[in-house]
Amino acid sequence: MTLNRTLLIAKLTFAEAVRAKFFSLLLMMALILVSLAGFFQQFDFGASALKFILDFSFGAVFLLGTILTLVMMTQTLYQEIQNRSIMSILARPIHRWEYLWGKLLGVQFLLLLFCLLTGIILTGLLTWEEKLLLLNSTESNLVNPGEVFIFLGVQWLKFSVIAALSLFIACLSRSSLYAIFVSFLAIIACQLQYLASEMYANAETQLGLWFAWFLKTAVPNLQIYNIGDWLVLESNKEEIPQGTLINILKYSAIWYITFFGLSVLFFKDREI
Amino acid sequence: MSEEPPALAFKDLTRDFPIGLRGYKLRALEKVSFNIPAKGIYGLLGPNGSGKSASIKIILGLLSPSSGRCEVFGEKAGSQQSKKKLGYLPENPHFPSFLTGKELVEYFAGLSGISGKLAKKNSEEVIQLVGMENAANRKVRTYSKGMLQRIGLAQALVHNPDILILDEPLSGLDPEGTQEVIDVLMELRNKGKTILISSHLLSRVEEVCDRVAILHKGRLIKEGNLMDLIEDESKTTSIQISGFQSKETLESVTRFLERENLEVQSIDTIKRPLDEVFIEILKKDRELHQ
Numbered sequence: 268m269t270l271n272r273t274l275l276i277a278k279l280t281f282a283e284a285v286r287a288k289f290f291s292l293l294l295m296m297a298l299i300l301v302s303l304a305g306f307f308q309q310f311d312f313g314a315s316a317l318k319f320i321l322d323f324s325f326g327a328v329f330l331l332g333t334i335l336t337l338v339m340m341t342q343t344l345y346q347e348i349q350n351r352s353i354m355s356i357l358a359r360p361i362h363r364w365e366y367l368w369g370k371l372l373g374v375q376f377l378l379l380l381f382c383l384l385t386g387i388i389l390t391g392l393l394t395w396e397e398k399l400l401l402l403n404s405t406e407s408n409l410v411n412p413g414e415v416f417i418f419l420g421v422q423w424l425k426f427s428v429i430a431a432l433s434l435f436i437a438c439l440s441r442s443s444l445y446a447i448f449v450s451f452l453a454i455i456a457c458q459l460q461y462l463a464s465e466m467y468a469n470a471e472t473q474l475g476l477w478f479a480w481f482l483k484t485a486v487p488n489l490q491i492y493n494i495g496d497w498l499v500l501e502s503n504k505e506e507i508p509q510g511t512l513i514n515i516l517k518y519s520a521i522w523y524i525t526f527f528g529l530s531v532l533f534f535k536d537r538e539i
Numbered sequence: 540m541s542e543e544p545p546a547l548a549f550k551d552l553t554r555d556f557p558i559g560l561r562g563y564k565l566r567a568l569e570k571v572s573f574n575i576p577a578k579g580i581y582g583l584l585g586p587n588g589s590g591k592s593a594s595i596k597i598i599l600g601l602l603s604p605s606s607g608r609c610e611v612f613g614e615k616a617g618s619q620q621s622k623k624k625l626g627y628l629p630e631n632p633h634f635p636s637f638l639t640g641k642e643l644v645e646y647f648a649g650l651s652g653i654s655g656k657l658a659k660k661n662s663e664e665v666i667q668l669v670g671m672e673n674a675a676n677r678k679v680r681t682y683s684k685g686m687l688q689r690i691g692l693a694q695a696l697v698h699n700p701d702i703l704i705l706d707e708p709l710s711g712l713d714p715e716g717t718q719e720v721i722d723v724l725m726e727l728r729n730k731g732k733t734i735l736i737s738s739h740l741l742s743r744v745e746e747v748c749d750r751v752a753i754l755h756k757g758r759l760i761k762e763g764n765l766m767d768l769i770e771d772e773s774k775t776t777s778i779q780i781s782g783f784q785s786k787e788t789l790e791s792v793t794r795f796l797e798r799e800n801l802e803v804q805s806i807d808t809i810k811r812p813l814d815e816v817f818i819e820i821l822k823k824d825r826e827l828h829q
Contacts, residue, residue, distance in 0.1 A: 275649045283635055350633035355694065358599040358627040358704075359650045360619045538556075539601040 272361050273369045280373020284339050285380065293335045294381060300327040301388045305396055317396060317410050324389050325495045328422060332381060336426045337450045340374045340433040345443035353539055364531040371434055371527065378426040382419040390415045414498040421512070424519040425492040429454060431526035432487075438534040460488040487522045491515060544613035545574035546702050546733040547598060552607035554593050554757075567593040569757045570607065575735060575750075577612075577701070580728050582744045582765070583737040585754035591737040594754070595706055598735075599627055612701065623651075626695035630707040632687060636680035640671055640690045643679055644697050651698035658697075665693040669723050685716025692723055702733045709743050721747055 284290055304323040347353040356366060390412040397410050433450040440446035463482035470476040492515065497507045552571045555564040568590045575581045585591050596602035597609050600617025611621035634643050641662060648658035666675045669689040674682065682690065688708060695703055708724075709717050724734060724747055738744045744751070751768060753761040761768060783789050793803050 271654060272650055272652070275646060279635060279646065282637065286637060351629050351631075352633045352635075354596075354599070354601060354629045355627060355632065355634075355647070355691075356650060357601055358622065358625060359647070359698075360622040360652060361650055362619075536603065539596070 269362075269365055273365050273372065276356070276366060276369025277372035277376060280343055280370050281376040284343060284373060284377045287339070287342075289338060289342075290335065290377065290381075293331045294384065297327055297331045297381070297385050298388050300324070300331075301385055302392065304389075305392060316400060317393065320392065320396060321410075321495055324385075324392075325418070325422075325493075328382070328385050328389075328419070329425075332378065332422065332426050333429060333454055335381060336374065336378060336429045337433050337447055337454070339377060340371070340430045341437045341443050341446045341450065343370055343374060344434070344437050345446070348539065357539060363534055367434065367438075367530055367534055368527065371430060371530075374430050375423075375427050378430065379423055382423045382426070383416075386416050386419040389419075411498070417512075418495045418498045421492050421494060421498075421515055424515060425489060428487060428489075428519050428522045428526070429457075431523045431530070432457075435526045435530040435533070438530045438537065454489070457487050457489040460486045461490050464488070487518075491518060543577070544610065546577040546612060547575040547735065548608075548610040548613075549573050549594070550608045550610070552594075552597065552609055553605050554590075554597065554602065555605045566757050568597075568604075571754070571757070571759045572607075573752055573759055573762045575733065575752075577733050578728075578731050579749040580724060580734045580736060580747050582748035582751035583735060583754065584739065584741060584744065584751050586739060588756070589754040590757040591754060592706070593757075595627075595704060595735075595737055598704060599625065623698070624701045626698070626700035626703045628688070628691045628695045628703070628705045628708060630710055632691040634679050634687070634690070634694075636678065638679055639676050640679060640682070640686075640693070641666065641675040643690060644693050647694040648697045653698055661697050661699070662693070665696045666690075668696065668726070669693045670719065683716070685712050685719055688712060688716065688720055689723065692720070696727075700732075702735065703727065704735045704737075706737050707739075708736060709738065709740050717743060 301324045304320045304327075347356070353366075357363065393410050393412045393415065397412070429450075432453055433446070436450045436453060437443070437446040440449065460483070463479050463486065467476065467479035467483050470479050494507065494511060494515075497511075549571050552568050553566070554568040555566050557563070558565055571590070571594070583591050583594060593602060597604055598611065598616050600622060603617065609616035611624055614621040614624070638646065644662040644666060645658050648654070648661055653661060663672075666672055669692050671686065671689050671693060674686060679687070679690065692703075692705075692708075695705075705724075708720055712720065721743070724736075727734060728747075736744060736748065745765065748765050750763060751761075751765050752759060780792070789806070793806070796803055
């Protein structure tokens with residue numbers, strides 16, 4: 268029953284979000300940027316041309332995907348609070364955590380669609396560029412276009428963690444604008460989390476050690492998801508440490524559950 | 540034999556809202572105690588800021604009381620058991636505009652734990668009850684305010700709740716829309732439902748309510764049977780008589796009343812209210828064009 272109700276909310280959240288102009292706009296921007304990635308670089312030879320396309324496309328997907336995640340996660344919750352439709356839902360025999368999970372899953376479905384569509388365009392582009400490059404090369408294979416989808420799956424895990432983080436901040440906040448702003452700052456902190464790890468390794472005082480340990484532990488490291496080159500470029504294939512994907516999956520699950528749990532905790536007694 | 544619990548019971552209910560960081564509190568409800576009996580239409584009346592919305596939120600479990608207790612048929616308000624017994628229509632309801640009326644009602648049936656054929660059957664029944672069967676397959680965005688209110692009633696009724704809670708159900712409706720909603724409410728009352736209406740549109744509420752509670756600044760200032768309440772507060776009794784053919788008949792009635800030591804304070808020709816006349820004209824027009 269719980270899963271039925273949660274999926275119902277998720278389906279409706281997805282259906283509403285996919286009709287939002289903001290989603291269409293960011294999706295179009297991502298698709299255009301990925302499609303035009305080849306035109307933004309000077310073709311030299313082989314892997315470097317493909318690497319540029321990959322870096323540019325992955326950068327565009329990360330940037331636009333992150334903005335999409337922050338805005339849609341916050342908006343989907345605040346819209347229902349502001350227009351009071353949340354009252355009709357929570358007046359039903361439904362737990363608040365079921366509602367929040369439904370909202371989170373709905374946004375995750377949306378992000379899956381985003382990753383899937385950008386993945387299709389990127390795979391097509393890479394295959395095309397590889398064909399052009401192999402005309403003048405003796406090498407047999409430069410990229411694994413199929414691995415693009417595995418990488419975008421990893422990106423989807425990252426977006427899911429970001430969505431759970433945004434949900435947590437939205438549950439603490441009183442306005443959507445504030446929630447989006449704070450979430451954005453939090454994402455920057457997560458991108459720079461590796462600095463805390465370095466600080467921890469090089470701390471000279473006990474206080475510095477505790478502070479670095481706190482930062483290292485309390486903030487997820489979003490850099491661990493940057494494995495695009497390893498996955499997609501044949502020249503880097505052997506460099507992937509064994510069990511990386513499993514570790515990323517576990518890491519994502521821990522942070523997803525942590526942020527979702529905190530969201531539930533702060534939303535439990537919130538006045539609607 | 541144990542006595543059946545009231546549909547809704549407020550026991551010393553108090554709710555404070557903290558303001559700012561210094562710990563100031565705004566008291567929305569102050570030791571409010573009263574019972575709402577099962578079956579019939581109950582009006583929760585009061586001006587803006589009187590505590591009506593806080594009371595409704597507490598019943599629905601959207602707000603917890605600072606002290607005191609609220610019960611729904613003996614169950615603690617906000618519990619899953621109590622929510623199963625409640626149907627709710629918010630003020631100016633907002634629903635996903637891309638859904639059809641039927642899809643909307645089925646969605647809420649699903650949220651209430653009803654699925655499959657039963658959800659479809661219940662949805663069809665309540666859509667028929669609110670008179671929306673001809674517009675059920677239209678998108679919600681094409682609905683008028685009155686239709687939105689009626690489809691809102693359908694979603695509130697789809698799981699067959701014992702108590703229906705309506706927040707300003709007549710607010711913003713034209714006279715025809717108001718009459719349509721009132722007709723549905725009367726039908727639900729006849730079916731034995733308990734209906735709680737929160738409103739400040741007293742003239743329309745007066746038409747439908749059996750009992751009322753009046754809140755002011757978070758305190759309960761009056762509670763009871765509507766007719767008793769009106770009689771208690773009235774110093775004069777008004778008798779409306781129609782069909783006078785001549786001035787002489789009126790004078791003889793006046794003389795009779797004076798002989799009985801009753802003072803006639805005023806004699807007026809009473810006009811029918813405009814909304815009544817408006818509905819009548821529309822009704823005639825509809826009959827003419829059918």
